Amino acid sequence: MARSKITPNPPPSSRNPSSQAHNPPRAPGASSSQAERPAPSHPTNLAQATPPVAGGAxxxxxxxxxxxPWATPTLLKETSSVNSAGAVLRLKKGDEPHLSFHKEHDDKMVVLPCSPDMPVCADDKGNNGGLFCFxxxxLFKxxxxxxxxxxxERELLTELDIAAAQLHPNSWAFVRAFQIMCDHLGxxxxxxxFLFLFEAKHPGDRLWVSLNGIAGRSILSISQQSYKDWKGKFVQVRPNDKDASLLDGFPLYWVNKGTKESKGxxxxxxxxxxxxxxxxDLCFFWKSVADTNITFLTTTLISFEFFEDQLEVRIG
Known part of the structure; x- marks a missing residue:
């Protein structure tokens, strides 16, 4: 059963306001630890949304x-319905006060639609060269x-040896919520x-890797209705000459998890x-939180990421 606040005190030696690589500023009263990650106050245009062509042909x-050849028929059939510039631009529409596409990063990234027959396991060999990730x-919306x-995020994807599109949205919510809690608490x-609290589940016959809370260490919960109708809707993200390092430090393309070595x-x-x-010390702290039967809904933490007062009420 969820409770409203964390009561155990974090280990003093673990407080680290700069634990994230980039953090957007919060609403008035926000902690200084968020200052590195700018957040927009209104929707903005995407950087680019036109697929590349060669001489118009x-x-x-x-x-x-x-x-x-290693890809299953199901994996090869997982293609995207986001096939036009207009479909990409529609991603910016919505009532959210803080959208994932925003001015601060628009000039550093290129967001492109996918060809209708391009599977989610495609890499630069099947996409006419050029680094990208699906x-x-x-995940944006x-x-x-x-x-x-x-x-x-980069280190976790590298440790699990999976691409960003390979991790189930529910599990991405755990990743995001855990970072929000850590940042709020310093x-x-x-x-x-994180992998003391969660374990990665081999996808088996499914396509996507999932993270499950380990019994006795559960601090986050998720509504199974939170993310619906997401399959078959992905885009390409590419770097440009203003930030060639945008995609550095994590696997870009789908990793074959069907091998015997992978399963073992x-x-x-x-x-x-x-x-x-x-x-x-951090493991013992989070375990003490779990021992008090405190759990936090990921969707709530994500929705209040930029509202320090609301996080204070819910986390403490």
Whole structure:
């Protein structure tokens, strides 16, 4: 049962206002730890939303089945319905006060539609070259994912060895909510500590990797109705010459998790015994929170990310 505030005190040595790679400013009264990640006050245009063409001529579609022989038929059929510049531009519409596409980063990223037959497992070989990554639109609209990724997000994707589109939206909500809680409390967001609280579940016959709370360590909950109708709706995100490092530090393309080696090593449990002093203290702190049966709804934390007073009421 959810309760309103965290009562245990975080370990003093763990407080770290600059734990995130970028943090938008909060509403009046916000903590200074958010100052690095600018947030817009109104919707803004996307950087670019026109697919590249070569001399005006259409480019023949590659044979994706031959390019990715390891991909299952279901994976090859997971294509995007966001196929035009207009469809990309419509992503900016909505009543949210803080959208993921905003002026501060628009000039550093290129957001493009996908060809109708391009599967989510495509990489630069199947996309006429050029670095990019796929992102499901619900991650921008509902989970409020933003570019550039934080250091924590990059390190987690690298540790799990998956692309951004490979992680289920519900699990992305856990990632975002955990960072919001850490930032509010002035604690560093650590991959080892996160994987002490959550375990990655091998997708098996499903396409997407999921994160599940470990029994006895649950601090976040999610509404199963939070993210609906997100499949088949993704876009390409590319860097431009103003920020060539936009996509550095994490796997860009779908990683084959169907191999025997992958299935045998995918779960990566974390034990405080193998961690440094700081991460060990953080594990004990979050475990003390879980022991009080305090859980926080991810959608609520994400919706109040920029409202310090509301987070204070809910987290403490």
């Amino acid at each position: 259409s480019i023949p579609s590659p044979d994706f089945k031959k390019l990715y 992102v499901y639109t619900t 509902k989970v409020k994912l933003r570019f550039p990724f934080t250091r924590f 604690l560093p967001a650590s991959v080892d500590v 090593s995918f779960r990566r449990p974390r034990s405080p015994d193998s961690m440094g002093a700081l991460d060990k």
